[in-house]
Amino acid sequence: MIKELVFVVLSLIIGFxxxxxxxxxxxxxxxYKGLTDKxxxxxxxxxxxxxxxxxxxVFCGFAVSCGIAINNYIPEYxxxxxxxxxxxxxxxxxxxxxxxxxxxKLAGQIxxxxxxxxxxxxxxxxxxxxxxxxxxxxxxxxLFSVFTIIIITNAFNLIDGVDGLAGTLSVIACSVFGVWFLxxxxxxxxxxxxxxxxxxxxxxxxxxxxxxxxxxDTGALMIGFILSVSAFRLMQLNNNTEHVSLxxxxxxxxxxMIIPLLDTLRVIIIRIVRGRSPLKPDSNHVHHFLIEKGFRxxxxxxxLTSFSLLITFLSVVINSWEPHLYISVVMLTGLAIFPAAxxxxxxxxxxxxxxxxxxTFDPKNAPEFLLWAENPDSGNxxxxxxKRKETASKESVETDxx
Numbered sequence: 001m002i003k004e005l006v007f008v009v010l011s012l013i014i015g016f017x018x019x020x021x022x023x024x025x026x027x028x029x030x031x032y033k034g035l036t037d038k039x040x041x042x043x044x045x046x047x048x049x050x051x052x053x054x055x056x057x058v059f060c061g062f063a064v065s066c067g068i069a070i071n072n073y074i075p076e077y078x079x080x081x082x083x084x085x086x087x088x089x090x091x092x093x094x095x096x097x098x099x100x101x102x103x104x105k106l107a108g109q110i111x112x113x114x115x116x117x118x119x120x121x122x123x124x125x126x127x128x129x130x131x132x133x134x135x136x137x138x139x140x141x142x143l144f145s146v147f148t149i150i151i152i153t154n155a156f157n158l159i160d161g162v163d164g165l166a167g168t169l170s171v172i173a174c175s176v177f178g179v180w181f182l183x184x185x186x187x188x189x190x191x192x193x194x195x196x197x198x199x200x201x202x203x204x205x206x207x208x209x210x211x212x213x214x215x216x217d218t219g220a221l222m223i224g225f226i227l228s229v230s231a232f233r234l235m236q237l238n239n240n241t242e243h244v245s246l247x248x249x250x251x252x253x254x255x256x257m258i259i260p261l262l263d264t265l266r267v268i269i270i271r272i273v274r275g276r277s278p279l280k281p282d283s284n285h286v287h288h289f290l291i292e293k294g295f296r297x298x299x300x301x302x303x304l305t306s307f308s309l310l311i312t313f314l315s316v317v318i319n320s321w322e323p324h325l326y327i328s329v330v331m332l333t334g335l336a337i338f339p340a341a342x343x344x345x346x347x348x349x350x351x352x353x354x355x356x357x358x359x360t361f362d363p364k365n366a367p368e369f370l371l372w373a374e375n376p377d378s379g380n381x382x383x384x385x386x387k388r389k390e391t392a393s394k395e396s397v398e399t400d401x402x
Contacts, residue, residue, distance in 0.1 A: 004073075004187040004190075005182075007069045007070075007072070007073070007187070007191060008069070008178075008182060008187065008190050008191055008194050009194075010068070010069050011065050011066065011068075011069035011070070011191045011194045011195040011198065012065075012194040012195070012197060012198040013198060014061075014064060014065040014068055014069065014195070014198065015061045015062060015064075015065035015066075015194070015195045015196065015197070015198030015199040015202070016061070016198035016199065016201055016202045017061075017202075018060060018061040018064045018065060018199070018202075019057050019058060019060065019061030019062075019198070019199040019200075019202035019203055020202035020205065022056075022057040022060045022061060023054060023057035023202065023203060023205075023206050023213060024206070026051065026053050026054070026056055026057050026213065027051050027206065027212055027213050030051030030052075030053050030213070031051060035051060035052070035053055035096075035097060036049035036050055036051050036052060037049065037050050037051075037052035037096075037214055037216075050211055050212070050213065050214055051212070051213045051214065052096050052213070052214040052215075052216040053093070053096055053097075053213070053216055053218065054203055054206070054207065054213040054214055054215045054216055054218075054219055055089075055092055055093070055096070055215055055216045055217065055218025055219025055220065055221075055222060056093065056216075056218055056219075057199075057202075057203060057213075058196075058199050058200065058203055058215070058218075058219040058222065058223070059085075059089055059218065059219070059222060061195075061198070061199035061202065061203075062195050062196050062199045062222070065195035065198060065199065066191065066192055066195040069191045069195060070188060070191045070192065070195075073187050073188040073191060074188065075188040075189070076120075076121070077116065077120035077121060077122050077229075078188070080115050080116055080119050080120035081116055081120060081122075081226075081229060083115055084111075084112035084113070084115045084116050084120075084225065085112075085222055085225065085226075087108055087111060087112045087115075088108065088109070088112050088153075088221045088222055088225055089218060089222065090108075091104075091105055091108040091109070091217070091221065092216065092217035092218030092219070092220070092221045092222065093216075093217075093218045095216075095217040095218075096216040096217050096218055102279060106150070109149075109150050109153060109154075109221070110146065110150065112149075112225065113145075113146040113149035113150055113153075113225075114146055116149070116225075116229060117142050117145045117146050117149070118142060122145075122229050122232045122233060122236070123141055123142050123145035123232055123236075124136065124141055124144060124145045124148060124232055124235055124250065125141065125235055125236055126141070126235075126250070127250045127323075128247070128248040128249065128250050128251060128323055129248075129323045130248075130250065130251065130323040130324065130327060145232060148228065149225065149228045149229075151261070151264065152224050152225075152227060152228035152231070152257065152260075152261065153221055153224035153225050153228060154221075154224065154264065155224060155257070155260035155261050155263070155264040156169075156170065156220050156221075156223050156224035156227070156260050157217060157220035157221055157224060158260065158263070158264055158267070158285060159259065159260035159263060159264075159285070159286075159287070160214070160215050160220045161285055161287045161288070162287040162291075162297045162300050162301065163207060163208055163209040163210065163211040163297040163298075163301075164204055164207050164208040164209060164211070164297065164298070164301045165287060165297075165300060165301050165304060166215055166220060166223070166260075167200050167203055167204045167207050167215060168204065168301055168305050169257075169259055169260060169304065169305065169308055170196075170200055170223045170227070171197055171200050171201060171204070172256075172305065172308050172309065172312070173227050173256050173257050174193045174194070174196050174197040174200065174226075174227065174230075175193075175197055176256050176312055177189075177193050177227070177230045177231070177234060177253075177256065178190050178193035178194045178197060180234060180244050181193065181230075181233075181234070181237075183243055183244050184237065184241035184242070184243065184244050184245075185241070185242075186233075186237055186241070189230060189233050189234075189237075192226065192230070193226075193230055196223070196226055200223070203215070203219075208298070208301075209296070209297035209298050209301075224260075227257060231253035231256075231257070234249055234252075234253055235249045235250055235253065246319050247319050247320045248319055248320075248321075248323050248326055251315070251319075251323060251326050251327050251330065252315050252316075252319055254327075254330070255311050255312060255314075255315035255330045256308075256312050256315070258308065258311050258330060258331075258334045259286070259304050259307065259308050259334070262331065262334045262335070263285055263286045266284075266286075266335075267282070267284050267285055270284050271284075286304070286337060286338075287300055287304075289338065289341070290303065290341055293341055293342065293345045294345055294348075294349075295341065295345070303337070303340075303341065303344070304337070307333070307334065307336075307337050307340075310333070311330060311333050311334060314329070314330070314333060315330060
């Protein structure tokens with residue numbers, strides 16, 4: 001156990017160091033070559049051109065860290081997962097630099113997901129009785145798994161609209177899954193996740209407001225894919241795991257990633273209801289809503305991170321509940337972000353109004369006419385305020401001559 005723990009910690013440290021060194025270099029090269037994400041007046045929130053190849057640094061840190069630390073614990077699906085990540089890497093970097101047609105982008109994601117599911121054998125075994133589905137027929141489960149990987153992968157891409165948000169939510173998800181695998185004795189998965197955690201922790205130093213670099217599609221697609229694979233492995237290994245076995249692993253994994261997943265599902269439903277294509281981008285995401293309410297980037301990260309941690313903790317506590325009640329509580333708590341945000345902003349605005357109207361009168365800095373109004377005797381024309389002024393002048397003159 002000590003040896004395995006050393007490799008897990010090593011993966012975390014190496015990932016952080018490599019990424020922390022690589023990202024400043026990528027920032028300089030990106031600026032020199034003009035490889036930046038330029039602002040527009042439609043959906044993009046940033047005000048100036050920002051390098052968007054942060055995913056390259058994340059990929060480098062993850063590849064080096066995982067390649068070194070996982071050497072003695074290589075899982076059967078690792079080679080296939082690596083091939084899928086390389087496909088997503090090239091799709092992402094092309095989209096970040098040149099912009100790729102959405103059909104080609106989707107086709108690449110389907111290929112990457114198909115490889116890990118059909119060849120790597122990583123898929124969703126069942127839904128723990130949710131919608132009366134305990135286990136899937138073999139190929140039905142595999143097709144559903146491919147679809148789910150695409151949803152999760154794009155969810156983390158779509159939530160990447162505010163400085164530090166996608167990275168912070170990803171660190172939380174990686175850490176929660178990583179700890180579960182570590183306690184359960186599944187060290188291969190733990191090393192993969194802590195390699196990514198260390199890499200993302202370094203990336204966040206350069207991505208918090210004001211961001212020096214963005215994650216880009218290169219990083220977001222990679223993160224979403226690794227987390228979807230990790231979620232599927234948790235479901236597959238749950239029944240053979242002691243100490244941390246879950247009654248409803250499928251709902252638990254959804255809970256850990258609820259902010260990006262619920263936001264994506266909500267936006268897709270809104271688009272369909274309005275008769276628009278679910279693939280057409282808009283400004284209905286949760287971070288757009290919060291910015292319109294007056295939240296700053298850091299406020300949004302703190303609020304959504306707090307909800308993510310709250311829901312994860314709640315999910316651990318109520319994991320043994322009946323699946324439909326369990327998922328209902330989780331989703332309602334997630335949707336509570338919207339009224340909570342409105343309430344917080346109302347409190348902040350009322351506090352600012354009270355603060356702006358609560359001032360003290362300082363006679364030293366006040367105009368003369370206010371001093372006259374302040375002295376009740378000055379209103380009868382006896383000129384007391386002038387006498388005070390003349391007395392002060394005489395004292396100053398005497399002082400000067402002395």
